[in-house]
Amino acid sequence: LDFIPFHWERFDLLISKERFFDANIQDFLHTLSSSEFTNLTADLAGYDLSLSGKIVHPAS
Known part of the structure; x- marks a missing residue:
């Protein structure tokens, strides 16, 4: 069977400033x-993971 996309969803992972530099978080982001x-x-098929691991909105 072929995959036919009918809708795109964007998911972001929010990480608090206090936890951002934790080793586990950094390892996870490095992997992504x-x-x-x-x-x-x-x-x-059907996934766009081109922004995986990218910081799209750094905290100010």
Whole structure:
């Protein structure tokens, strides 16, 4: 069966300033932005993971 997308959803992960530099959070963000993650998810039909691991709105 082919996948036919009918709607796009955007999901953001919110991280508090107090926790942002925790080692586990940094490891997770590093994984999401790694080339290995990009390569593993490149063939997932119906998903756009191009912004995974990107900080889109830093806290002020």
